[in-house]
Every structure is written in structure tokens, then in C-alpha cells.
Amino acid sequence: MGAARKPKPHYADLLSPSVTPADLAQGIGIANSLKPHELIRLAHDSGLKHIVQTSGMEFDRELLLARAIAAKPKDFLNHPLEMINGSNSAKSERRFSMNSDAAESKDRLIDSFAEFLAESSSTRRVLERAILIADELYTNGSKNAWPGNSGLFEGPATSKGTIEFFSAADESRLVIGCKDSFGKLSTKRLTARLLECFDKGVADSIRRGSGGAGIGSYLVFESSVSYYAGVQANKKTLVCVVLPIGARMREISESVKHVHLFSIK
């Protein structure tokens, strides 16, 4: 997604009274209740970097966050939890993090993360979904270390780098994310891949041969209510998602999502 590219909003419900010309100039669009495939189609075709939905979970917070990320994208790449949950959030939430080499087995991460989720009933109730997300985020993060696997990633494969997996839970939301030191993710390829899964169906979009199946990002996107992917070319890739937990879990339709996709140099 090039910085100079002008957004081209073209969905009927994109322009709500809440969106300002400044928002659009920053690549922020506001929709009402686009379905997941419509949301990704819009992100892919329009060049918008952030699309937040008025009927999605915590719309106001997501809009403010979109504005904050647009203003300081590097801050988001460095401190995603602080920006998503607020700088004082660490006092009221449980956190989990693990750093590792890209080549390291993910079994240890999954086991430790499952223990973290099991500590509270609110996170235990989404354990299966959260473990799936963790598995896919970690695998995608480390995928660039898989020789010969290009997939969503640009540039030659490498086998050296670090991966930081993190999560935070408060009463209403669980954030799960993974940051790597490769900075190779292409957000354009990511949206194209998601669209392929929506258009052809997951089973017919699966990549054959060795390496990833190419549907992990789809599973993560479909399992969350907010999806963030940010890239600093050749330096950092961050993908994280939000899941509703606790009392709000059943109230919130997972079909209305927010998406934030950006690349910087």
C-alpha cells in the first residue's frame, strides 16, 4: 500500500458523519456494518489503511486508535499494547509475552500461552480460538525463516531473526499479537490472499506442497473482531488481533470487524 496512493472510497456506507476530511487524507475510512469480505475488498481496492465500523466493537476507541496509528505508526509497531489498551492498562490487565528465535519450536509457546489463558474463566472460555490465533500468528511470523516459502512475504527468505509473541487480557478484551524482526509482510498480498479465501472458499484456496497452507491469516481474521497488521520494511512486522471476552463475548457479533493495515519505510 503506497503512501502516495489516494484513497478511493466507493462503498455507499463508507462516508458517515463521523469521518473527517483529515481522516480520509490519513487513509482512515468509516463504515457501518460491512461484512468481512466486503471490508477486505474495500481495504484492498481503496488503499484505505484503517477501516473502522460504527456497529463494530468499541467503535470510538478504534477510530481514535486509527488516528493515533496514522499519526505515529512507529509507536504502534514498538508499543502496540500501550496504544491499543491505553498507557495505564498494564495495571489492570494480565499480560503474557515470549521472545524466541524464529527457528524455535512453537510447542513451548503454545503450552505456556494455554496456561496463561487457563488462569481466568474469561480467557479460558476462548482458549481454542486464542490458541488457533497464536499458532497461526507465530507460524506466519516465523514463516519467513522457512527457505523457499514466499507466500505473503516479499524478498528472500532468511533464517535469522526474532519473534516476540504477546497478549493482554482485561475484563472485556483479549489482545493477541506477534512481532518479528523481518519486516517482509506485504499488506497488499495479505488482503489479496484473504479475498481469495472469501471468493473461492477456504478449502479451494489452500496452497499445496510443503510450507504453509496459506489460510492462516484468514483463520486469524475470521476469529477476531479487530485486525491490525503493520510493517516497517525490512525491520518489523506486527500482526495483532482483539477478541471479545467476559460478559461481552456473546453480545458481540464477530461478523462486524475493524481492520488496520499499514506499511512504512
Next chain:
Amino acid sequence: MEFKSAATKDGNSLQLKFSGSIDEDTTFPAVDLGGVNTVVIDLNDIKAINSVGIRGWLDWIRPVAEKAQIQLVNCPKAMVFQFNMVNGFLPPGTVVKSFYVPFFCEKCDKESNVLFRVGQEVVVNGTDLKINVDAKSASGCTDADCELEMDVTEAKYFQFLKRA
């Protein structure tokens, strides 16, 4: 958790029991379908499945489904998510006989997975679903104040039954 499978044959029915995680390390069993017209797969002890596991599952189950009817029993939440999320995860003709539904009680702060048998705890009639379950009894909770409620969005979690 390492994937394991065990097989037993009973007349023209092959019973398979899978356990562990279905992922990039999983090797599905080679099955001899000679004289077999039904394959019953017990998924009770499956803990997780990821995207590479989904590919492996599809590669394995599709040819089996062409030669015998597949019946899935004791399907955990992790598998039900895939039934709903991945079109084609259940090959044509596959029957889900029973699956777990999560319940939660705010008062007791207690979760419980209740086994729904299709045709008993849940009855499908076209696109209509009828649920006949006393979750409290099924969970074995003895707390008089317990208010167990289904912990999923019904329209989403039971979607695969309407597609069958």
C-alpha cells in the same frame, strides 16, 4: 500435543479414534477400506487444529469420503469452529453425530462442555433447529443457583448442521 490414532474394525464399520493436535506434524493413518462402508471417527481427544492441519485433514478425508460414509462423533469446540469456518471441511455425505457445546454460568464462574447428539439434544429440521437439553443436569452441577447458559452464538455455532 502429539497426534495419535487408533483403529478397530467391527463388521463393515471402521472405528478410528484420534487424539492430540492436528498440525504440521500430523500423519493421518493409512486405512484399509476393503469391506468397509462406514468410517466412524471419534474426535473427543482432539485438542487443536491449525491451518496446515486443515490441509492434512482435507487431503486425508476427501478420498476416504468417496469410498465410505464418514460419521464424526464427540467433536470438540476446536473442530466445530472449523466445520463452520472452512467450507468443505466436512466432505459431502459426512454426518456429524455428536459434538460438544460450551456452557457458562456467571454465578458459579463455571464452564461446562455438554455433548449434543444430533436427533436428541439437537434436532434439525431443514433450517430449523430445536434444542432439547437441560444443561445443568448434563453438566452434573449441583449448585442450586447455577444458571448455565450456552456460551456461543447459536446461529453461528450450529451453522454447519443447517448446511448438511
